[in-house]
Amino acid sequence: MDVIKHRWLLWPHLALIxxxxxAAYLGLIPVPIRSIPYSDKVFHFVxxxxxxxxxxxxxxxxxxxxxxxxGAGLEELAQSASPxxxxxxxxxxxxxxxxxxxxxxxxxxx
Numbered sequence: 001m002d003v004i005k006h007r008w009l010l011w012p013h014l015a016l017i018x019x020x021x022x023a024a025y026l027g028l029i030p031v032p033i034r035s036i037p038y039s040d041k042v043f044h045f046v047x048x049x050x051x052x053x054x055x056x057x058x059x060x061x062x063x064x065x066x067x068x069x070x071g072a073g074l075e076e077l078a079q080s081a082s083p084x085x086x087x088x089x090x091x092x093x094x095x096x097x098x099x100x101x102x103x104x105x106x107x108x109x110x
Contacts, residue, residue: 007057017047021075027084041094048072049098053106061103068099 020043023029033039048068055064072095079085 007054010051010054010058013047013051013054017051020047024085025082041090044072044091044094045098045101047098048095049100049102052099053102056103056106061107065099065103069096072096072099 048071051071052064052068055067058064059067072092076087076089076092076095079091080087
């Protein structure tokens with residue numbers, strides 16, 4: 001998949017991230033999903049990694065990485081204000097690992 005050619009996918013992906021974030025803040029994530037070991041880390045890895053790859057088509061590599069990690073960091077900090085969420089450095093590490101992996105993948109796909 002050519003990342004630049006498919007950059008329109010950014011908008012539905014942002015909608016997915018927004019919906020997943022809202023569901024988590026409202027406690028609407030189904031228990032069976034939460035009971036899978038490391039499911040939260042996998043979701044962080046995939047959602048933020050894919051976001052960085054899609055942003056790459058709009059902004060270029062360096063800006064995509066910076067924007068994605070800034071957004072991920074702010075989202076983690078915002079979690080500390082929620083009674084249903086917690087600020088977790090390992091979530092941010094999963095975000096960063098996803099960004100790195102998807103950026104490498106996007107670079108190899110060029």
